[in-house]
Amino acid sequence: MTDNLASARTGTLRDGLRVLGVAIRREPGIFTLSALGSVLFGALTVADAWVLGWATDHAIVPAFREGRVGSGVLVAVAALFLGVALLRAVGIVARRLGAGVMQYRMQAAYRREVTRQYLALPMEWHQRHPTGQLLSNANSDVEAAWSPIAPLPMAVGTIAMMVFAVVQMLVTDLVMAVVGCCVFPLVIVANVAYQRLSSPLVTRIQALRAELSEIAHESFDGALVVKTLGREAQETERFGAKARQLRDLGIRAGRIRAAFDPLLEGLPNLGILVVLGVGVLRVRGGAADAGDVVTVAYLLTIVSFPIRSIGWLVGEFPRSVVGYERVHRVLDEELETSYGGQHLTSPRHGVRLAVDHLSYSHTPGQRLLEDLDLVVEPGRTVALVGATASGKSTLASLLMRLVDPDAGAITVDGTDLRDLAHGALAEQAALVPQGTFLFDDTVRGNVTLGADVPDDAVWAALRTAQADGFVAALPHGLDSRLGERGTTLSGGQRQRLSLARALVRRPRLLVLDDATSAVDPEVEQRILAAMRESADDDAVTMVLVAYRKATIALADEVVFLADGTIADRGTHAELLARNPAYARLVNAYDAEEVPAS
Amino acid sequence: MTTVATGEEIGALATLRRGLHFSPELGDGLKGTLALAVLGTVGRVVVPIAVQQTLDKGLNGAGGIDLGFTGRMAVVAAVAILVTGVSSYLMTFRLFRTAETGLATLRTKAFRHVHELPVLTQNTERRGAMVSRVTSDVDQVSQFLVFGGILALVSVLQVIVATVVMLFYSWQLTVWVWVSFLPLISSLRYFQRRLSAAYGVVRRQVGLMLAAISEPVVGAAVVRTHAIESRTQARIDESIDAYQLASTRAQGLTAVSFSLGGISSGLANAGVVVIGIWLGFGDHITSGQVLAFAFLVSLFVGPVQTGTQVLTDAQNAIAGWRRTIGILDTPADLADPGPVGVDLPAGALAVDFDDVGFAYPGGPPVLREVTEHIDPGTRVAVVGETGSGKTTFAKLLTRLMDAGSGTVRLGGVDVRSVGFDALRRRVVMVPQEGFLFDSTLLANAQYGRLGAIADDVRRAVTDLGLADWLEGLPEGLQTRVGQRGESLSAGERQLVALVRAHLADPDLLVLDEATSAVDPELEVRIGRALERLMAGRTSVTIAHRLTTAENADEVIVFDAGRVVQRGPHAALVAQGGVYGRLHASWVAQGSAPAPAPGTLEP
Structure with missing residues (x-):
């Protein structure tokens, strides 16, 4: 962490420029437009000073000295001031709108x-990353990464303006120009020092904001x-x-x-x-x-x-670099569910499912499943029974x-799941999970x-899942909105919709x-x-x-699972007769039964 | 049901007032900060005055060029600039301190209030939107207060100070400068309205975009199993495009409004020189004063220009502030009677429902005319089909919701008059979904009883007959449960919820599936353990599995929102009716040997 901070401090300027380079390369046209607008603005701002100096020498000083002035000069002064202002307004619009368009793009x-990337990354990856973090990667981190684009054209224009200003000063008076030229580097140095001091704090504040958001998310869940x-x-x-920690850091940054x-x-x-002092000397x-x-x-x-604006730009760099890196940690993630090119044919019977020497552990050293073998013939139904967490x-x-x-491997109709094309399994198989999203x-x-x-098919699936009743009773039937802000459904109702979601696809494998x-x-x-009635005898495994x-x-x-292995298998009656652990598990309620008299 | 107020209906000033009400710290030391701001701003006219003095007295003075005067003047001006700098430092720091402190308070209050909203409101609000109201919305306000806020404060003061100095030099030129800026100032209101509307759209689109982006994250498994990646992406892309369009529109409006300031300054400068020269002929003004005006106009245009930018930021911030205040303004229907709340009588609690009815907003009644009494210390099972009203019964009983009509009493006391502290200590409900926090098992168990140590938790686990489960976990109580407890199975999450409930040691326990x-x-084992542990206390159990009902002292049967049967299991079975039907299907399911297909019906 300390190492990261140290490297963040020394490398932020370079990294910040690198991030900007990415943006400029991706949007060169709009960047050029806004930069040109900004340069126009800068040039005309300097021109404004020239106009004032010209007015001083050709209108104000002679007028006050001689008590009269030509009307042509006055018209020229007014026209110059107004013309410069109007063109400058055009520059401003081009600069700001261009910056906005570029930033939002x-x-x-x-x-x-x-x-x-979220859609492409495997489930293991999703399980390892907190929801709040992933949401902020896509939202606030992206925003932070591109935040320097807003002041970018202005900064570019300012650099142009400084060049114009220095030239103008040199043309005006060499000695005063030297004084003026000392100011610009000093201001830039002060900006860089500012950025170096604040960057570690900004990094930390950004991280704290994400943590705060995670707490809120979890707590509201x-x-x-x-x-x-x-x-x-x-x-x-x-x-x-956490909010107080954020506050204290905010105050330090302040x-x-x-x-x-x-x-x-x-x-x-x-x-x-x-300049005034030196100027008086020069005039004398x-x-x-x-x-x-x-x-x-x-x-x-x-x-x-x-x-x-150079300060604003540089000041956005730490936030930007951190945001960019966080976003790229997602984008550069190479883990990917690789798909093969195979498709399954769709005969009218269920799939043949084979599990071959399958082992799986969630975390290294902790075997969840160990050397499992299982074959389910087309159209057959297998029950997985086991104690909690088996x-x-x-x-x-x-x-x-x-x-x-x-x-080990899992095959469907002889094809390894990993050789199937994307979507090929989903065409044939559906899972109804414990929790419903x-x-x-x-x-x-x-x-x-x-x-x-x-709609007929949707209603048919809802009917099989025993969900047609409550859906029909919703205010807009099939068009009723659900989800976070929609109609609230009970857990059982949600499960039945989830079941209908699987059934409507007429899967050949249903889990x-x-x-x-x-x-x-x-x-x-x-x-x-209803499921038994609607399915042909062997249409679904x-x-x-x-x-x-x-x-x-x-x-x-x-299939009776215990401790990650298949402890026994057979028909319910067979297992009941020969396996006491199985009998104990499934007959637990019977032992409790109080005879109804 | 209460929906969370969007806050969009309150005006900018009202937002500020409400904001100050919720974050009183924002007002702390305000006078001192303002005084420092005045001092810091007054310092800004040092340079224009120095230029004027140099021209009029240093260069064009009566005695020709006066080097000594220029030097003295420069030193005085330098000191003034230093004083200005120190004041500005103090002002900015104080502003940061009050803003950060006030907003930390605001977000903490809003967070607390979300937890006090009724369950129904919590469930129907978008989770992402609720989170952003206590996080990014507040951040936006703090950004504005400490950055835009400084600008705004300084801008207003700068215009005032510049005007005062201008008036000192020449009232005629001052009038001209104001006339030049008048169209701009009067257009600010128009732009404010347009910007306000534009940024309102931006905020709404952000919410929609966040919801769409959350789908591949929260619903990752569903997206994966049904291979609907492209559809999900299309929905996300649509929301991203809508947000981009809204933002670009708002930005275009900002750019145009910002550019107008420069035109006004051009107009002002042109007039100042022309009119200044004309005034000079009448000896009303010196050349140095005319030039000082040019510098003063730049003091004037800066603030007006940044003023429009500040206005933009302010629109954003006020929108965020409103949304956060909106949470606090949403009435917590379930009001805690607070200090006047009464305690519950000691010992096992009796339960009374007195003509209780309940309906979800806009929906049909889910409970009607329920009048029931449960004796203290009895074990009651509540059964009925899905939608029969049994879960609503449990929620009213534990005051997760308030009855629409009638009264719910615990130990003879109206639940609405019981202090939350006492209520939650004495009455505990274990919901079906045992939500766990991303921490250790121990920390999760401690939600049941604060300050419970590892040994207490171990004892509770053993009491419930779950010692072997705990021993089977590689890291025991230190096992990390993962996001929402997802490293554990759904069943294990329920076990943790039960451990919590046991640690809480309530006098009325409500188990909802x-x-x-x-x-x-395991369920049977836990059932026996609970029976033992709840001896002498009241328990209400909602169950699909009738085993529980068979062992209960009494069974209450719900059907279509009414209590249709009540009595001991055996008596109800003999009665038949709804319970008879439920029991028959249970028997068919539970104890029949594997039936041949088609013989499922009892």
Whole structure:
């Protein structure tokens, strides 16, 4: 961490420019336009000083000395001031609009890339990264990365303006120009010092903001637990402690800014005083006249403010570099689910599923599944039964290639899952997970997920999942919006929609991971009965993770998992007869049964 | 149901007032900061005055060029610049301190308030939007207060000071400068309205974009299993484009409004020179004073120009501020009676529902005319089909929601009058989804009882008959549970929730499908343990599995929002009715040997 900070300090200027280089290379046209606008602005700002000096010598001083002035001169002065101002306005619009367009284009481009990466990266990667962090990578980090684009054209224009100003000063009076030229480097040096002091703080503040957002996200996610256990005060303290840390760092950053602001402003002003003193000497020596003194002093006045845009630019660098690096940590992630080119044919029967010497561990050293072998013939139904945490859900996610095995292979119709083309498995297989994710979309959108499915088929799937009743009762039927702001559904209702989502695709392999846990038994029975009716005998191969005997009863074969291995397999009756551990597990309720008299 | 106020309906001044109300620190030392700002700004006219003095007295003075005067004047001016610098340092630092302090308070208050909103509101709001209201929205306000705020403060003062100095030199030229800037100043209102609308759109598009971006993150597994990457990307791209368009529009408006300041300054300068010369003929003004005006106009144009920029930032900040205040302005329907809240009577609690009804907003009633009494110390099972009202019953009982009509009493006391502190200590509900925080098992268990040490947690685990589960975890209580507890299985998360509840040691325990994801053997074991632990206390259990009902003292059967049956298991089975049907399907499911296909029905 300390190393990072140190390197961030020394390398920020170079890195910041490098990040800007990326943006300029990607948007050269709009950058040129805004830079030209800014140069125009800079040139005309300097011209303004020249106009004032010209007016001093040709209009003001002669007029006051001689008591008269030609009207042509006055018209010229007025026209020059106005003309310069109008052209300068054009420059401003080009500069600012150009900067905005460039900045927003870069933001949009990077957000697209980051989200594409999120969609491409494997599940293991997703599981390793906190939601809040991923959201801020796509949002605030992208914003931070391209924040220097806003002051960029202005800074470019300012550099041009300084060049014009120095030339103008040199033309006006060599000695005063030397004084003026000392001011610009001093201001730039002060800016760089400012940036070096504040950059580690800014880095830390940015990290704290992300942490704060993670706490808020997690805490709001767990709002029900916080409420039911009355832990509002402790959660507030957890958030508050982080907020106070952020506050203290913000104040420290403020102290640095407070010190440099007046310095950056005072330097040119002191320079002007020196110019005045030197100027009076020069005038006395006959080397310059009053107009020259005014021109140089005015140049320092008008250029001193825009010079700060270089400070703003450099000041954005630390934030930008950190944001850029954080975004690139996602973009440069090479982990990718690699897909083969194979497709599956779609015969009218279920898939043949084979698991061959499969091993999987979530973290090294902790085997979740060990050397598993399993074959499910087309159209057969297998129930995975096992105690809590015996590896059933892990196996279910392996079957859908949410994760890849450490050793061994899973094949569908003889093809290794890893050799299938992207989407090939999804065409044939569907998983109904334990937890349900609903999109911020309509019921129809949540069931079809964009597939071209007629409403009849959607209703048929909803009917099988026993969800047609409550969907029909929603205010807009299939068009009712769900998701975070839509209609709230109960856990059981969400599970039934999730089931319909799988059924509507007419999969040849259906994996149900305790998918009806929140549905009450009566409804569950109706679902199971409807599934049996709607499916042809062997049209679908099913793998069920289940506890309930009625669910297990659907299966042709039961696979009993214990400690990551297959402890036993056979029909329910066989296992019940020969395996006491199995009998204990599935008969647990019977032992409790109080005879109903 | 209450939806969170967007805050968009309150004006800029009202926002400021409400903001100050929620962050009183912002007003601390304001007078001192203002005094420093005045001092710092007054210093800005040092340079124009120095130029004027140099021209009129140093160069064009009565006695010709006066070097000594110029030197003395430069030293005085330099001192003034130093004083200005120190004042400016102090002002900026103080501003940072108050702004950061005030906004830390604001965001912490808003965070707390989110937790006090009713469950229904919490569930229906976009999670991302709620988070941004206590994070990035507040950041935007703080950025404005400490950056734009300084600019705004200095800008206004600078215009005032410049005007005063101008008036001292020449009222006629001052009038001209003001006339030149008048069109710009009057157009500010127009631009403010347009910018306000434009940035409102920008903020809304950000919210939509964040929601779309969260889909491939939060719903990663669903996107993957259904291979809907391209559809998800299309939805995201659409929202990104909409945000880009909105931002670019707002920026265009800002650019145009900003450019106008320069035109006004050109107009002002042209007039100052022409009119100044004309005034000079009447000896009303010196040449140095005319030139000082040119410098003073630059003092004038800067603030007006940055003023429009500050206005832009202000629009952003005020929008963010409003949204955060919007949270605090959303009434917490479930008001904690606070200090006047009464405590619950000691010991096991009785439960009374007195003609209770409830309906979700705009929906049909989910509970109707429920009048039930539960004796202290009894174990009650609540059963019914999905949507029969049993979960609503539990939520009203634990005051996660308030009844629409009628009264809920615990131990004879109206729940609405019980202090939250007492209520949450004595009444604990274990929801179906055992949400865990990204920390260790121990830290998660401590949500049940603050200050519980590892041994307490181990004892609680053992009490519940879960010692072997804990031993099986490689790092025991130090096991990290991952994001939302996802390193554990759904069943294990429920176990942690139960451990929490046991540590909380309540007098009324409400279990809402609290063991639905654990295996049957374990569930039965936990059931027995809970029975033992809850002896002498009241428990209400909502269960799909009728085993629980069979062991309960009494069963309450819900159907279509009403209580249709009540009594001991055996009696209800004999009665038939809804319970008889539920029981029959349970028996068919639970104890029949694997039936042949098609014989599922009892």
